[in-house]
Amino acid sequence: MCGIVGYTGPQDAVPILLEGLRDLEYRGYDSAGVAFMSRDGAFSIIKRAGKISRLEEALAGNQRDASSAGIGHTRWATHGKPTDLNAHPHTGANNRVVVVHNGIVENYAELRRELTSNGVSFSSETDTETIAHLVEQAMEDGHDLTSALRAAARRLEGSQAIVAMSAAEPGVLAAARLGNAGGVVIGTGDGENFVASDLAAVLPHTQRVLFLADRQFARVSPGEVRVTDADGDPVDARPKNVPIDPMSALKGQYPHFMLKEIMEQPAALSDTIQSLVTVEPPEIRLDDLGPAAGRLADVERVVLIGMGTSLHAAMLGRYFVERYAGVPAEADNASEFRYRGPVIDERTLVVSVSQSGETVDVLEAMNVASQQGCLQITICNTEGGQTTRVADGTVYTRAGLERGVASTKCFTASLVALYALAMKLGEAKGRLASGEIRAGIETLVRVPEDVAELLRGEDSLGRAARELSQAQNMLFLGRGLAYPVAMEGALKMKEVSYIHAEGYAAGEMKHGPIALIAPGFPSVVIATRNALRQKIIANIEQLQARGGRVLALISEGDAEIRTLADDSFELPNVEDAMEPLMAAVILQCLAYRVAIIRGCDVDQPRNLAKTVTVE
Ligand code: F6R
Numbered sequence: 001m002c003g004i005v006g007y008t009g010p011q012d013a014v015p016i017l018l019e020g021l022r023d024l025e026y027r028g029y030d031s032a033g034v035a036f037m038s039r040d041g042a043f044s045i046i047k048r049a050g051k052i053s054r055l056e057e058a059l060a061g062n063q064r065d066a067s068s069a070g071i072g073h074t075r076w077a078t079h080g081k082p083t084d085l086n087a088h089p090h091t092g093a094n095n096r097v098v099v100v101h102n103g104i105v106e107n108y109a110e111l112r113r114e115l116t117s118n119g120v121s122f123s124s125e126t127d128t129e130t131i132a133h134l135v136e137q138a139m140e141d142g143h144d145l146t147s148a149l150r151a152a153a154r155r156l157e158g159s160q161a162i163v164a165m166s167a168a169e170p171g172v173l174a175a176a177r178l179g180n181a182g183g184v185v186i187g188t189g190d191g192e193n194f195v196a197s198d199l200a201a202v203l204p205h206t207q208r209v210l211f212l213a214d215r216q217f218a219r220v221s222p223g224e225v226r227v228t229d230a231d232g233d234p235v236d237a238r239p240k241n242v243p244i245d246p247m248s249a250l251k252g253q254y255p256h257f258m259l260k261e262i263m264e265q266p267a268a269l270s271d272t273i274q275s276l277v278t279v280e281p282p283e284i285r286l287d288d289l290g291p292a293a294g295r296l297a298d299v300e301r302v303v304l305i306g307m308g309t310s311l312h313a314a315m316l317g318r319y320f321v322e323r324y325a326g327v328p329a330e331a332d333n334a335s336e337f338r339y340r341g342p343v344i345d346e347r348t349l350v351v352s353v354s355q356s357g358e359t360v361d362v363l364e365a366m367n368v369a370s371q372q373g374c375l376q377i378t379i380c381n382t383e384g385g386q387t388t389r390v391a392d393g394t395v396y397t398r399a400g401l402e403r404g405v406a407s408t409k410c411f412t413a414s415l416v417a418l419y420a421l422a423m424k425l426g427e428a429k430g431r432l433a434s435g436e437i438r439a440g441i442e443t444l445v446r447v448p449e450d451v452a453e454l455l456r457g458e459d460s461l462g463r464a465a466r467e468l469s470q471a472q473n474m475l476f477l478g479r480g481l482a483y484p485v486a487m488e489g490a491l492k493m494k495e496v497s498y499i500h501a502e503g504y505a506a507g508e509m510k511h512g513p514i515a516l517i518a519p520g521f522p523s524v525v526i527a528t529r530n531a532l533r534q535k536i537i538a539n540i541e542q543l544q545a546r547g548g549r550v551l552a553l554i555s556e557g558d559a560e561i562r563t564l565a566d567d568s569f570e571l572p573n574v575e576d577a578m579e580p581l582m583a584a585v586i587l588q589c590l591a592y593r594v595a596i597i598r599g600c601d602v603d604q605p606r607n608l609a610k611t612v613t614v615e
Contacts, residue, residue, distance in 0.1 A: 003027035009192020013070035020201035030082035036070030080125030092136025103160030258404035292393030296428035317418035357385015465593035489587030519547030530576030
């Protein structure tokens with residue numbers, strides 16, 4: 001969950017590290033630190049609890065020579081409170097090795113006991129410090145930095161990404177990926193190289209990148225990147241070009257990434273849809289399905305997995321699969337699926353949805369599916385993300401980098417990708433006629449313009465947002481395709497505005513949640529044309545009969561619900577399969593507006609991190 005950045009080359013490392021940390025702040029933001037090495041091999045460490053601005057202030061007051069290499073870290077605390085001492089980087093006992101780390105050393109208590117009984121004294125409460133001591137001891141036993149990291153890694157349990165630097169090897173960074181606790185991306189430049197946990201920190205410098213796979217190690221110097229496996233044998237890892245415009249990672253005219261990413265959905269959807277289908281001839285392409293494409297006809301069951309917002313996308317994907325492919329489908333929370341001993345086999349297609357491709361529970365659930373011989377496809381927004389390496393095939397969303405911690409554009413991009421995948425499966429199963437495929441493609445290509453039109457009118461949410469910003473609790477209700485959107489609307493609201501919000505299937509209301517409804521209690525109800533409208537009207541009446549206030553999302557021109565509800569917002573009349581996408585966009589806008597009125601930090605909500613790489 002933490003962010004890591006490293007640089008080695010002729011430029012002054014510190015400004016590059018700080019820029020990288022700002023690019024990665026969405027990964028964790030409770031403390032930050034850098035270690036940098038002067039050209040004679042001496043290193044300095046500066047670290048502070050709090051946001052990166054505190055580290056910048058500390059660095060501004062520090063006299064220093066230009067540095068040739070360095071590593072930086074932005075932390076999401078796991079072991080030890082966010083304090084200056086617990087911030088990374090951490091050093092070995094003799095200050096010869098410095099380390100930044102993402103993940104958890106599961107056996108750290110045992111290692112700490114062992115090291116302490118051998119006379120090592122610890123200066124922090126972190127699990128990371130054990131790594132620094134182990135690497136330093138291995139170097140004292142004669143290993144070079146990379147092989148010392150390899151030796152230390154053999155002692156570590158759990159998943160980690162680590163970058164280390166040593167005074168004994170000026171200009172060298174050693175990096176390791178162990179398991180699924182997060183990626184290691186190496187950006188290759190001309191006489192300089194970059195290491196990071198995410199593309200976001202590398203792309204401003206180079207688009208030529210390589211990703212370390214599980215249990216791979218890299219020795220990174222200004223002129224060379226050498227990748228090895230756990231035994232030290234060379235691995236042929238070549239950088240490839242990542243076609244993401246680095247400018248897309250900037251906020252531009254917007255005050256927040258969340259708003260920018262909501263507003264750029266027409267372009268994100270258009271880029272994604274263009275990569276999925278062609279209109280003439282009408283074809284669902286899905287070029288990265290690889291060997292999975294030839295096996296779709298044999299699929300008898302589909303299990304869609306994800307976490308958080310991606311789980312809500314998976315829940316909608318389930319409807320698409322059942323409707324267009326006629327195959328039994330279910331959606332499951334990856335953190336539950338992985339431990340449940342799910343009954344799946346080689347006729348089961350497991351579809352994982354993950355914006356980052358690095359969410360630990362999703363990766364572990366995919367491992368369970370691999371062990372059972374399932375066919376696997378991942379819906380992913382990150383080129384080279386770990387889920388794309390594990391799955392048999394990938395459907396990439398082309399939403400560009402998503403920096404707001406609350407996922408917005410990647411949710412809607414995942415929905416169109418799932419829709420296209422369901423149609424592809426329906427085609428492979430002989431269930432869809434060519435006319436139906438043509439109609440499905442036409443539905444998709446209209447989406448970006450409809451979303452653009454919708455966003456042009458979102459400012460009329462102002463009054464509803466002001467009213468909701470006063471609430472302490474609220475419900476989001478929907479039926480059918482609108483049910484997962486109600487869950488997503490509630491998740492967006494709670495994560496950015498800190499208002500307690502729950503999403504329910506509206507039919508569930510009478511089975512408990514209605515007890516919450518007292519005069520003035522607000523509910524947001526998705527009441528569009530195709531979301532079991534008559535039933536939802538009954539739900540609205542039941543809420544109002546108890547004094548509840550209802551904001552209804554309705555289809556354009558629905559005068560009946562407009563009159564019935566206390567407030568309403570009209571969504572365009574689109575194909576029913578795309579109604580949830582429209583509703584989701586408006587619920588994103590609503591959550592953003594409410595959070596801003598309440599003065600919340602929408603891009604970095606408390607306690608959250610963009611990519612969850614630890615359990
Ligand atoms: C919520 C949010 C999270 C992510 C979840 C999965 O706004 O962003 O719930 O959806 O952490 O992340 P990915 O999609 O990267 O697997």
